[in-house]
Amino acid sequence: MKAKVRILDMYSGRYSVFINEKEAKKAKLHPDDLVKIEAGKKTVYGSVVISSLIKEGEVGVSKDILQLHSFSEGELVTVLPSGAPESVRYIKKKMRGEKLRKVEIETIVKDIVDRKLRDIEISSFVTSLEINGLDMDEIAALTIAMAETGDMLDIDRKPIMDVHSIGGVPGNKTNILVVPIVAAAGLTIPKTSSRAITSAAGTADVVEVFAEVSFSLDEIKRIVEKIGACMVWGGALNLAPADDITIKSERALSIDPTGLMLASIMSKKYAMGSQYVLIDIPTGKGVKVETVDAARALARDFIELGKRLGQYVEGAITYGGQPIGHTVGPALEAREALSALMTGTGPGSLIEKATGLAGVLLEMGGVAPAGMGKKMAREILESGKAYQKMREIIEEQGGNPDIKPEEIPVGDKTYTFTAPTSGYITGIDNRAITGIARAAGAPEDKGAGLELYVKVGEKVKEGDPLFTIHAESEARLDQAIVFARRTEPIRIEGMVLQRIGNI
Numbered sequence: 001m002k003a004k005v006r007i008l009d010m011y012s013g014r015y016s017v018f019i020n021e022k023e024a025k026k027a028k029l030h031p032d033d034l035v036k037i038e039a040g041k042k043t044v045y046g047s048v049v050i051s052s053l054i055k056e057g058e059v060g061v062s063k064d065i066l067q068l069h070s071f072s073e074g075e076l077v078t079v080l081p082s083g084a085p086e087s088v089r090y091i092k093k094k095m096r097g098e099k100l101r102k103v104e105i106e107t108i109v110k111d112i113v114d115r116k117l118r119d120i121e122i123s124s125f126v127t128s129l130e131i132n133g134l135d136m137d138e139i140a141a142l143t144i145a146m147a148e149t150g151d152m153l154d155i156d157r158k159p160i161m162d163v164h165s166i167g168g169v170p171g172n173k174t175n176i177l178v179v180p181i182v183a184a185a186g187l188t189i190p191k192t193s194s195r196a197i198t199s200a201a202g203t204a205d206v207v208e209v210f211a212e213v214s215f216s217l218d219e220i221k222r223i224v225e226k227i228g229a230c231m232v233w234g235g236a237l238n239l240a241p242a243d244d245i246t247i248k249s250e251r252a253l254s255i256d257p258t259g260l261m262l263a264s265i266m267s268k269k270y271a272m273g274s275q276y277v278l279i280d281i282p283t284g285k286g287v288k289v290e291t292v293d294a295a296r297a298l299a300r301d302f303i304e305l306g307k308r309l310g311q312y313v314e315g316a317i318t319y320g321g322q323p324i325g326h327t328v329g330p331a332l333e334a335r336e337a338l339s340a341l342m343t344g345t346g347p348g349s350l351i352e353k354a355t356g357l358a359g360v361l362l363e364m365g366g367v368a369p370a371g372m373g374k375k376m377a378r379e380i381l382e383s384g385k386a387y388q389k390m391r392e393i394i395e396e397q398g399g400n401p402d403i404k405p406e407e408i409p410v411g412d413k414t415y416t417f418t419a420p421t422s423g424y425i426t427g428i429d430n431r432a433i434t435g436i437a438r439a440a441g442a443p444e445d446k447g448a449g450l451e452l453y454v455k456v457g458e459k460v461k462e463g464d465p466l467f468t469i470h471a472e473s474e475a476r477l478d479q480a481i482v483f484a485r486r487t488e489p490i491r492i493e494g495m496v497l498q499r500i501g502n503i
């Protein structure tokens with residue numbers, strides 16, 4: 001059918017195509033059918049929504065589509081039904097545990113980017129990878145396909161450094177310190193991050209609290225060539241565009257299949273032209289990698305993948321047995337990271353990890369002698385040079401460089417859990433902490449999350465505060481309290497944390 005485009009002032013989180021009820025009947029289109037919209041050389045795929053709000057002769061498109069494809073109001077287009085994309089067969093092949101060929105992987109990625117595959121099929125793909133995995137040939141093909149279906153950045157500086165965490169550990173605001181330390185030493189580090197996948201706050205969610213994170217590739221090039229660094233959201237760019245689409249399914253399921261994680265991270269690094277990449281692998285109970293042996297194997301996979309992409313990669317196995325620092329959730333983490341940069345001090349876990357990782361990068365980039373990187377990183381942090389660089393990054397990214405941590409608003413609906421007995425903290429459950437912060441509204445509600453007052457090994461007296469939940473609404477706060485009561489986020493030796501009544 002031929003129709004005139006009507007741009008609808010709405011975001012549905014997917015590519016929705018609105019068609020008048022009578023016209024849909026005539027064209028034999030049904031809700032959620034895949035259709036193709038053609039206009040000249042432009043082809044866009046979307047899912048049908050049937051509505052009498054749309055007049056006959058019109059086709060409504062939600063603004064999601066306009067983010068990647070330009071349509072003008074009233075533009076004449078052709079709407080045609082589209083059959084199941086070819087890549088569905090390959091997804092089923094992976095479901096059966098078979099190895100995929102390069103061309104099959106390329107087709108899946110292309111169909112993801114073209115939106116021929118919808119959420120349900122993408123979730124099936126993600127699930128099949130969680131269950132059946134990918135070998136290194138498949139991972140390399142996936143990584144390159146993810147990068148090459150988007151734009152590639154060419155920064156006129158050398159060497160290009162990068163750091164990326166596989167994530168999973170709550171409170172991991174570490175790279176917000178690492179990037180300015182490394183850039184303050186004169187190295188170039190165009191950092192891209194994703195939003196939260198399994199956690200309550202991805203680095204992009206945290207940085208967004210005090211600066212913008214969505215930029216075009218040209219803007220990024222300008223920023224990085226001027227100040228040597230950026231901290232941006234990968235999903236905002238047409239940079240490995242399949243990544244952010246698959247991440248949506250991963251986030252809904254709270255899973256991050258290993259092969260897809262390697263491709264997700266390394267496709268972004270490849271597209272940014274990174275030459276020296278450090279991968280942080282938090283290891284411990286309740287995170288993505290639980291044992292040091294598994295972390296070593298993963299580091300080797302990253303190194304091998306880097307070789308295939310022409311990148312020098314190192315891995316850092318870091319302690320992930322409990323949250324990093326004392327805060328979890330975008331605004332609370334932004335406060336903690338900013339404060340550490342301003343004062344040069346902060347929670348031991350955060351400072352140790354940030355200076356340790358930055359130190360490795362300083363050595364990899366040849367600005368610190370072997371074994372001296374961490375000391376140099378600490379000096380840069382303590383001298384305030386990292387904070388100065390951070391101010392430049394904030395300013396270039398449209399934020400207020402004078403912002404103080406206490407000026408960042410956090411959720412004002414709070415509830416504090418206290419120690420029901422005296423003892424030692426013998427464990428903090430990473431998954432429960434993330435679950436509480438998410439139940440409180442993180443990462444979408446920036447002010448939601450929690451502040452932890454204790455870490456493993458510390459002594460507490462009965463009645464001492466353990467953690468405070470922050471939420472932006474009473475309903476979310478109640479949800480988080482219920483979640484916290486159902487789990488055992490903080491274990492104190494020799495105590496009964498809760499009694500479950502027989503009602």
Ligand SMILES: O=P(O)(O)OC[C@H]1O[C@H](OP(=O)(O)O)[C@H](O)[C@@H]1O
Pocket residue numbers: 163164165166167168169172175192193194195196197198199200201202203204256
């Ligand atoms: O913890 P979860 O949400 O699973 O993993 C996602 C986080 O891990 C990475 O961290 P970084 O950007 O290297 O600091 C991603 O970019 C993202 O911020």
Ligand SMILES: Nc1ccnc(=O)[nH]1
Pocket residue numbers: 165166167193194197256260261262264265
């Ligand atoms: N799967 C991923 C984990 C961490 N960071 C990413 O960008 N992607």
